[in-house]
Amino acid sequence: MRILRLAAAFGILLYGLAASPAADPLPSWNDGPAKTAIVNFVHVTTDPSSPQFVPAEQRLATFDQDGTLWVEHPIYTQFMFVLSQIAAMAPQHPAWKTTPPFKAVLDRDEAAMVKFTQKDLVTLLATTSTGISMDAFHASAKAWIAQARDRRWKRHYNELIYQPMLEAMRYLRANGYKTYIVTGGGQEFVRAFSMETYGVPVDQVIGSTGETKFVEKNGQTELMKLPKLQLNNDKSGKPEDIYLFIGRKPQAAFGNSTGDQQMLEYAQSSPGAHLEMLVLHDDATREYAYGPAAGLPNTKVGTFTQNLYDYAKANGWIVISMKNDWKRIFSFDP
Amino acid sequence: MRILRLAAAFGILLYGLAASPAADPLPSWNDGPAKTAIVNFVHVTTDPSSPQFVPAEQRLATFDQDGTLWVEHPIYTQFMFVLSQIAAMAPQHPAWKTTPPFKAVLDRDEAAMVKFTQKDLVTLLATTSTGISMDAFHASAKAWIAQARDRRWKRHYNELIYQPMLEAMRYLRANGYKTYIVTGGGQEFVRAFSMETYGVPVDQVIGSTGETKFVEKNGQTELMKLPKLQLNNDKSGKPEDIYLFIGRKPQAAFGNSTGDQQMLEYAQSSPGAHLEMLVLHDDATREYAYGPAAGLPNTKVGTFTQNLYDYAKANGWIVISMKNDWKRIFSFDP
Numbered sequence: 001m002r003i004l005r006l007a008a009a010f011g012i013l014l015y016g017l018a019a020s021p022a023a024d025p026l027p028s029w030n031d032g033p034a035k036t037a038i039v040n041f042v043h044v045t046t047d048p049s050s051p052q053f054v055p056a057e058q059r060l061a062t063f064d065q066d067g068t069l070w071v072e073h074p075i076y077t078q079f080m081f082v083l084s085q086i087a088a089m090a091p092q093h094p095a096w097k098t099t100p101p102f103k104a105v106l107d108r109d110e111a112a113m114v115k116f117t118q119k120d121l122v123t124l125l126a127t128t129s130t131g132i133s134m135d136a137f138h139a140s141a142k143a144w145i146a147q148a149r150d151r152r153w154k155r156h157y158n159e160l161i162y163q164p165m166l167e168a169m170r171y172l173r174a175n176g177y178k179t180y181i182v183t184g185g186g187q188e189f190v191r192a193f194s195m196e197t198y199g200v201p202v203d204q205v206i207g208s209t210g211e212t213k214f215v216e217k218n219g220q221t222e223l224m225k226l227p228k229l230q231l232n233n234d235k236s237g238k239p240e241d242i243y244l245f246i247g248r249k250p251q252a253a254f255g256n257s258t259g260d261q262q263m264l265e266y267a268q269s270s271p272g273a274h275l276e277m278l279v280l281h282d283d284a285t286r287e288y289a290y291g292p293a294a295g296l297p298n299t300k301v302g303t304f305t306q307n308l309y310d311y312a313k314a315n316g317w318i319v320i321s322m323k324n325d326w327k328r329i330f331s332f333d334p
Numbered sequence: 335m336r337i338l339r340l341a342a343a344f345g346i347l348l349y350g351l352a353a354s355p356a357a358d359p360l361p362s363w364n365d366g367p368a369k370t371a372i373v374n375f376v377h378v379t380t381d382p383s384s385p386q387f388v389p390a391e392q393r394l395a396t397f398d399q400d401g402t403l404w405v406e407h408p409i410y411t412q413f414m415f416v417l418s419q420i421a422a423m424a425p426q427h428p429a430w431k432t433t434p435p436f437k438a439v440l441d442r443d444e445a446a447m448v449k450f451t452q453k454d455l456v457t458l459l460a461t462t463s464t465g466i467s468m469d470a471f472h473a474s475a476k477a478w479i480a481q482a483r484d485r486r487w488k489r490h491y492n493e494l495i496y497q498p499m500l501e502a503m504r505y506l507r508a509n510g511y512k513t514y515i516v517t518g519g520g521q522e523f524v525r526a527f528s529m530e531t532y533g534v535p536v537d538q539v540i541g542s543t544g545e546t547k548f549v550e551k552n553g554q555t556e557l558m559k560l561p562k563l564q565l566n567n568d569k570s571g572k573p574e575d576i577y578l579f580i581g582r583k584p585q586a587a588f589g590n591s592t593g594d595q596q597m598l599e600y601a602q603s604s605p606g607a608h609l610e611m612l613v614l615h616d617d618a619t620r621e622y623a624y625g626p627a628a629g630l631p632n633t634k635v636g637t638f639t640q641n642l643y644d645y646a647k648a649n650g651w652i653v654i655s656m657k658n659d660w661k662r663i664f665s666f667d668p
Contacts, residue, residue, distance in 0.1 A: 202581035214570040221603040236548040247536035269555040
């Protein structure tokens with residue numbers, strides 16, 4: 001009896017838990033090929049008896065951000081941050097009121113902003129990246145993300161993250177995968193909220209970067225931002241920078257545009273099991289519809305071309321239909 | 335009695351182990367200010383009751399390699415690797431037999447090699463970094479380190495690592511510190527042996543890098559080396575790249591030359607407790623003696639100037655005397 005009581009207290013309860021059907025790790029996904037692909041991938045790479053088993057210290061999954069983890073349409077969130085920085089700097093620069101491209105920003109002239117050239121964007125980025133320390137930039141981005149809200153949902157931008165992708169990240173991490181964000185956006189911008197938003201620490205954020213300059217004075221040090229591109233973490237830059245930072249191939253890669261194709265090709269060349277997924281924005285009701293399957297022209301952001309769609313299908317990559325594969329899109333959806 | 339026997343089997347033995355005096359985590363260090371500084375630093379940053387406690391996920395220590403973790407005198411180990419690559423390529427380049435700087439390398443003409451200019455070195459590095467994939471380069475470095483031996487000790491180069499520093503790394507890791515190698519040497523070269531030599535995984539190696547080019551063909555991908563400097567991880571480059579890769583300051587930094595000064599300044603500006611240590615090569619018998627306190631002129635490698643020595647003393651940095659602070663230098667020392 002005593003033995004039974006001890007067993008009941010320490011053993012059977014645990015056994016009972018283990019024997020009950022496991023909770024669904026991906027509750028915001030509808031049953032279908034996308035959900036099945038993720039679950040199967042985790043199973044074959046983490047079951048020690050599987051021929052495709054990957055040791056825990058080698059498990060690596062990389063995620064694009066804009067359009068893959070959070071909303072990118074109609075305008076990249078980081079660009080909204082740059083606009084706010086320009087507005088904050090404007091009082092010290094009275095000439096901007098009449099000088100393009102600053103004038104359009106200060107007038108909130110969306111028709112003009114949509115027509116911004118690459119040169120205009122570089123001018124704005126360089127302006128907000130000069131004479132500021134990385135610490136000050138980080139603090140400024142952190143403060144902005146805590147207060148700014150988008151216009152459609154009236155939510156903080158980091159509430160507009162896709163709940164199914166967050167579940168996929170957590171599910172992979174619970175199975176020993178190290179999850180990295182690999183974004184064409186600015187590394188420092190994303191680091192300002194990656195931990196609280198995605199549970200991804202700053203040293204697992206790879207992004208585009210500008211050069212910095214180390215300055216020491218009286219025992220205090222500062223890293224100043226320089227308006228000079230260092231890493232262009234887009235297209236081929238993604239696998240190049242993954243190797244630079246991590247030194248090996250991911251087994252799983254998630255993206256949504258031509259900027260992610262090379263990262264997915266890199267995962268695809270992993271020996272053993274690998275997983276490549278592309279988010280297709282085909283849900284005009286709950287989010288947006290753009291790209292080939294939506295029958296809509298590509299916009300400036302999130303270029304999911306017909307070529308990429310055909311390439312994905314030919315290579316066994318999984319195209320995630322937001323409309324069909326996702327039960328809910330945001331955590332606040334019913 | 336049964337209870338006692340159970341206790342003896344499971345409890346008391348463990349208690350007995352815990353109650354015995356802890357084994358010295360730094361057995362190759364002599365008692366003195368350097369050893370005391372390391373032990374005190376670990377104590378005040380990891381004791382939860384300490385006002386200078388650092389949460390485990392923020393504990394970070396960075397180590398230079400050449401002259402700090404392994405022998406750099408009289409010539410950097412990586413240069414010996416480059417020489418071997420040139421020799422291996424020579425049969426395809428008959429003209430090298432009469433063309434400087436290749437001729438000196440192939441003739442093993444040390445008098446000429448000592449006089450190599452920066453331009454000569456760049457020529458040799460560029461030659462061995464063109465038309466080779468990162469994977470092939472990694473394999474080649476791995477094969478070389480497994481067979482090449484130095485001339486003084488007749489040992490593999492990665493046996494010529496300083497046992498006291500290895501103990502310091504392990505002691506820091508056992509106390510929750512993440513240890514990074516931050517080297518002016520090539521990142522890919524050091525990654526080829528960092529795990530087996532130091533227990534440092536490839537994604538915790540920050541070094542100088544060249545650009546790479548991603549190539550995809552028939553489902554296979556390759557990253558090709560390009561003969562173009564990307565990150566010059568020396569002097570100010572060290573804190574700049576630490577921030578790029580990790581996103582925060584180290585609390586502890588270890589170096590041995592002017593190339594490490596900025597990294598130590600960066601650690602020094604950490605809030606709370608911090609530790610800066612410089613290895614002084616003052617042991618001509620067991621290793622080498624060069625630098626200010628040894629009364630010897632600086633050589634091309636490992637520039638520990640009198641200025642740096644004075645700066646260290648003025649700033650409370652710890653200068654490690656190899657002669658006095660280290661009981662043994664190599665694991666094979668008596």
